[in-house]
Amino acid sequence: MNIILIFISAAVVNNFVLTYFLGLCPFVGVSKRLSSAVSMGMAVTFVMAISAAVTWLIYNLLLVPYHIEILEYVSFILVIASLVQLVEMFVRKVSKPLYDALGIYLPLITTNCAILGLALFAVLRHYGFVESLVFGLGAGAGFTLALVIMAGIREELELADVPKYFRGAGITMIIAGSLALAFMGFSGLISI
Amino acid sequence: MGKQKSAITREFIKGLWDENPVLISLLGLCPALAVTNSAINGLAMGLATTFVVVCSSIIISSLRKVIPHQVRIASYIVIIATFVTVADRFMAAFYPAISKALGPYVPLIVVNCLILGRQEAFASKNNVGRSLLDALGMGLGFLMVLFTLGTIREVLGSGTFLTYQVMGDWFQPWLVMVLPPGAFIMLGLLIGLSNWINDRRAKA
Numbered sequence: 001m002n003i004i005l006i007f008i009s010a011a012v013v014n015n016f017v018l019t020y021f022l023g024l025c026p027f028v029g030v031s032k033r034l035s036s037a038v039s040m041g042m043a044v045t046f047v048m049a050i051s052a053a054v055t056w057l058i059y060n061l062l063l064v065p066y067h068i069e070i071l072e073y074v075s076f077i078l079v080i081a082s083l084v085q086l087v088e089m090f091v092r093k094v095s096k097p098l099y100d101a102l103g104i105y106l107p108l109i110t111t112n113c114a115i116l117g118l119a120l121f122a123v124l125r126h127y128g129f130v131e132s133l134v135f136g137l138g139a140g141a142g143f144t145l146a147l148v149i150m151a152g153i154r155e156e157l158e159l160a161d162v163p164k165y166f167r168g169a170g171i172t173m174i175i176a177g178s179l180a181l182a183f184m185g186f187s188g189l190i191s192i
Numbered sequence: 193m194g195k196q197k198s199a200i201t202r203e204f205i206k207g208l209w210d211e212n213p214v215l216i217s218l219l220g221l222c223p224a225l226a227v228t229n230s231a232i233n234g235l236a237m238g239l240a241t242t243f244v245v246v247c248s249s250i251i252i253s254s255l256r257k258v259i260p261h262q263v264r265i266a267s268y269i270v271i272i273a274t275f276v277t278v279a280d281r282f283m284a285a286f287y288p289a290i291s292k293a294l295g296p297y298v299p300l301i302v303v304n305c306l307i308l309g310r311q312e313a314f315a316s317k318n319n320v321g322r323s324l325l326d327a328l329g330m331g332l333g334f335l336m337v338l339f340t341l342g343t344i345r346e347v348l349g350s351g352t353f354l355t356y357q358v359m360g361d362w363f364q365p366w367l368v369m370v371l372p373p374g375a376f377i378m379l380g381l382l383i384g385l386s387n388w389i390n391d392r393r394a395k396a
Contacts, residue, residue, distance in 0.1 A: 025221065184373065
């Protein structure tokens with residue numbers, strides 16, 4: 001039951017993009033087309049789930065027993081950067097269609113603050129291994145959801161008459177604000 | 193009038209407005225939105241980021257001939273992460289309340305694309321002095337936006353400025369301003385405003 005709550009909480013109630021402001025760069029950069037938004041969302045979810053599991057192992061099996069938690073940030077970011085590289089190589093070997101779909105988005109994920117944020121939040125909340133994994137999947141699903149909604153709105157927006165000074169980034173931020181307002185409706189659902 | 197300034201001064205000035213990291217390049221949006229629910233948090237985050245970008249720029253520009261090209265990004269990230277750890281421990285030791293309020297957003301300075309972006313675009317190609325000025329300008333430009341955004345949101349959202357009451361009793365705080373939606377909407381308005389000012393300056 002707790003696992004389901006963590007998933008729903010990470011996906012909608014505490015949506016990473018709209019309440020924690022994590023992963024905004026791809027949210028603004030890759031939300032122009034619906035198709036690329038779906039690919040990016042998939043790639044991020046994939047890396048999030050794996051990195052949540054791996055950073056949990058690193059923290060609990062390596063950093064805590066040897067009392068070197070001060071290396072938390074350095075080791076997490078290195079692990080995430082190499083993980084993204086590995087995942088890219090693995091996907092290219094195993095599934096060519098998936099690689100073509102995710103291709104250019106994979107390297108961009110290293111600098112996606114949602115991945116590091118996820119690892120840090122999992123440590124702060126003392127999640128266990130399975131909980132971290134589910135947290136990663138939920139956060140990825142929430143990221144994909146926000147990105148797809150945003151891309152859908154922005155495709156429509158091309159036909160709208162936006163005031164000159166707000167074209168591009170300005171109106172994107174204001175739409176994101178309205179989306180965040182809508183997502184606040186979920187806030188009473190679960191309290192974690 | 194800006195055109196007569198020497199090239200050195202321009203490295204510093206450009207980060208403040210013309211290439212402002214948040215308003216123009218849209219870098220470092222996560223901290224710019226997440227911690228600006230009060231002016232003091234915005235100021236603290238701005239100072240921490242300035243510290244990290246200045247220190248990493250000094251180190252990286254002095255090591256720019258030593259770091260192999262293939263592993264440069266990984267090397268930059270390790271250097272940045274080290275300074276972030278220093279800033280994080282410093283804040284936790286001397287300003288525990290602010291450190292608690294900023295929470296995981298202090299370690300997240302590591303992945304602030306503003307910092308990595310300056311290393312890749314500037315510090316890796318220029319000498320220490322110029323990199324220092326560039327980093328200082330970018331850091332202060334970032335700090336300026338965060339402090340402005342924090343001030344607006346705090347005044348409208350809680351009626352206070354740096355925790356002092358500035359609005360009278362008649363004022364009903366706009367709660368939404370200290371919540372996530374307020375951050376997005378206010379940044380959108382600020383970006384629109386800066387576009388308008390730039391347009392006016394270009395015409396003048």
